[in-house]
Amino acid sequence: MAFATHLARQIINAVALLIAVLVLNFCLIHLAPGDPVQVIAGEMGGASAEVVAALRAKYGLDQSLLQQLSIYLANVAVGDFGYSYYFNQPVLGLILQRLPATLYLTLCALSAALAIGTLLGVVSARRPNGAFSHAVTVVSLAGYAAPIFWTGLMLLLLFGSVWPILPVVGMTDVVNPKHGFAYALDVGRHLVLPSLTLALVFIAQYSRLARVNMIEALSADYVRTARAKGLPEWLVVGKHALRNTLIPIVTVAGHQFGNLFAGAVLVETVFSWPGMGRLVFDSILRRDYPTLMAVLFFSALMVMTANILTDVVYRLVDPRIRTGRR
């Protein structure tokens, strides 16, 4: 019951924050130098005074700012995020069309980072001063410091010209289109390099986090008890200690969805992955404001969703929180 109330409160809070993002979007567009109608007219290849006036009336730009804001909010409420003149279609359709590719990439990278990062951290925590542990520390420092787009470009160079065993461009083989199972395999092959590049940054962070938490868990009383009971070591580490190590990692991972998405924008640009990142890149190039603002809104929406999901998972995993504070 308490959980439902908590969830409801969180969702209301989320909706309020998302409306605030829309208001911010609106303000930014109006603060930006340049007349939006002139920009649209420019995109259309010039327009006469009548067309400009018609556009002004159509977008309600001849009304007061407050009226314009309410029009904008009302439009968004029915899913109208404006029209992209560069892509020549409504922004919402554009985004929904690109969303799946970005979700494949981010979720694939996230799972890889969680699995590899935790594994590296746990193994290195078993011997904190061993050679492997030091190697993991170095890798994690390097992974943090290397600019993601640069890592991507270096991998592109390696697999594009030196050792061409993996595709480096796009999501599917355009020359020989595949169907059915072969298609899925093809997408999977194209997915390897982009998701590996994106995962590297997070592997660096999670391995560090896993290492610290595992070292702490291994010195805890319940681990000593488990060992004293005579449980095999793999069960002590893999079940008892790992559970408590995972909680902070899952929390951090959930709250980093924004960074994951921003990273995807850069990685998609490097590997020409046809997702929202590519869309951002194109709309920056074309000064396609409606698309850009809608992407900002959708990224906030995704971050918000990820936060709430993390919170729910966290409460389910950690019984202290479920029964403790409200």
Added chain:
Amino acid sequence: MTVIESTSQVSAPQTDLPARTAASPGRLALRQFTKSPSGVAGACMLILIILVAVAGPSLYPVDPLDLVGAPFMPPDADAWFGTDYLGRDVLAGLIHGGRATLAVGAVAALITIVIGLVIGAVGGFFGGAIDATMVKITEFFQILPPLLFAMVLVTLFGPKLTTITLAIGGVSWTSVARLTRAEFMRLRDLDFVKASRAAGASNVNLILRVLLPNALPAVIVSATLAIGVAILFEGGLSFLGLGDPNVMSWGLMLGQNRNYILDAWWAVMFPGAAIFLAVLAISLVGDGLNDAINPRLRRRS
């Protein structure tokens, strides 16, 4: 108040030894820092990078925007690092570009820290409705992915060095704010703060003179790391074509040459490596500082 007595003389006083001089916390932290090999290595690397960026341009006075030879010239005796897609000297770009990149990083980090400190300090100190407002503002900025938000800002307001710096500084302060707030809330009810308040210190005085110096150690590490993040952001923005085309920077070199990576790998690899080394140096220094300043956390990592 800032003097900590050395606590190592618990045994009977030995009169023949000279009395230990009391060291300031800063000096103690510095001594601790020099014991971390990776921290010292990072500091040396960072000093070297800064020296090259500051003194390099006068020692190697080639204009990084000048066309000095044919495009795509591989590294050789004439141009050690080759030329880029326009025929500009890559080495000159690396040396001169470091200035802009490091300057953007430092100033943006400073903005990040100032905003974070103000929001966190005001919220944590006053509590109540003011705190609730500050928390809401922080929450709001937290749901916008910082890099994406910076992209939108630079796209809207134009890719100039000042816009880029302000955009980077203005979007990534939330962690500093949360950290500062937590420190202020922890500190504000401690006895020495109550004593200062009883002695008649004003709120401004309490925040700036009493609480801030005590909250800084917790913030200094994330301030150091903020410089690294800002450098990565500058690179990311330039990579997407949002760099200032009139000022050479490492990010701009990467962004402009990336389409020609198969023709001239050197024009992409070297500026990226420069960013990598700078951020690596900064994070090594940050780790060393963390161990030196926050001894409570030292044993954990």
